[in-house]
Amino acid sequence: MTSFDTTRLTAARLWVVSSPTHSSPPGCDAPRGLAYLARGLYALIPVATPAVAQMSIDEQWRLYINPDWLADADIPVIGRELVHLLWHLLNQHAVRARAVGVTTQTREAWHFAADTAIRELCEDSASGPEDLPIWEGDPKLTVEARFAQLSTARPDDTDPAEDSPDADDDSHDHRDCGSGADGFVRDHEAQHLPDLPKVTKVESDALRREIAAAAGPSAGRVGRWVEDVSSGPQVPWQQVLAGAVRRAVSHTAGRGDYNYRRPSRRAAVSPRVVLPSPHRPVPGVAIVIDTSGSMSAAALAHVLAEFDTILDALQLGEHGVIGIAVDTAATATPARRAADVLLVGGGGTDMTLGISVAEELRPKPELCVVFTDGYTPWPDEPVGGMTVVAALVADGRDYLPPTPEWMVRVECDDVAATVR
Ligand SMILES: [Zn+2]
Secondary structure, three states: OEOOOOHHHHHHHHHHHOOOOOOOOOOOOOOOOOHHHHHHHHHOEEEEOOOOOOEEEOOOOEEEEOHHHHHHOOHHHHHHHHHHHHHHHHOOHHHHHHHOOOOOOOHHHHHHHHHHHHHHHHHOOOOOOOOOOOOOOOOOOOHHHHHHHHHHOOOOOOOOOOOOOOOOOOHHHHOOOOHHHHOOOOHHHHOOHHHOOOOOHHHHHHHHHHHHHHHOOOOHHHHHHHHHHHHOOEEOHHHHHHHHHHHHHHHHHOOOOOHHHOOOHHHHHOOOOOOOEOOEOOOOEEEEEEOOOOOOHHHHHHHHHHHHHHHHHOOOHHHOEEEEEEOOOEEEEEEOOHHHOOOOOOOOOOHHHHHHHHHHOOOOOOEEEEEEOOOOOOOOOOOOOOEEEEEEEOOOOOOOOOOOOOOEEEEEOOOOEEOO
């Protein structure tokens, strides 16, 4: 980690939160007067790195900054970027991206949708970067609905991001806001994860509520965000997990009723289509269970019972599941229900072992759900023909370790995430 001079960062925060004075010339360089954002701006943890072009954020509120960019950029430009990145965190764009199953193939569309919504949040105060993309459809749509439209409504040979209103100005394509915008951990974030301070999930929720309280009831987009924070709809983890299972099933069984999976041109380059087989109408489900982690038996049993309910609702449980308990060795056991999978006592905690056992089963399961505390090595590469879901059992912890980008991540924390 390089050290750097944060004076300009401080000046940029002040530009955002200070009230314009009478002596400030009218126009775009006067301070924005957004005092309610102060708590959020000062909670960001600056990290200098040449790996980002400008600035990006992760889910733990680390603000990665290219020191050369910081030294050169105008203070209002830095301030506008700060506001934009902070809104990604305040809107929980990473959690929400996971909830709708954003993949590496669709994350550009998600990011585009999220940035159009941030542009609208910044409009009244003229506090956002001027090159954020514009949403030309119904402005009442949520980011999720915009994302769904981008993922489905366009011709398959069109990349959602390519014919954006800013297509002639490619600055948006160069902006990578980081995992705080989409939940995909970047390399430059991962290498710092063990030793950096962080804002925990609990602190992040508290900050969001404090900032909403500071903003108070107001008109426009920000006012709607304030209302959403206090009374917004919730996405329980069960719904996120069910969504992940449904997508895996529609993907593997060719059931095409899930919009987000519509093939894009990029996906078509490497199709992974498995046609429905008359011999195998129900996709196989393998369950890998970490039996050595910090999860209590009660928390694990609860999560497995919820998973059975999901399988029942999707009518996937009728052929049973294959349970794989991982300790020092991995053993596969057929079971009627996830909750029946025998829990074998402690030992090692390497989920790659369990996933490789699932991969070698014949017929190969289409879906492998790994229930773990997250403190495990993972395979480096995706497993061909098998969707792997990391179901992280929080059991009271407010920080859950990162998972590889190619896996589907679900945080089973029983504390529903506030969205919108
Ligand atoms: Zn962004």
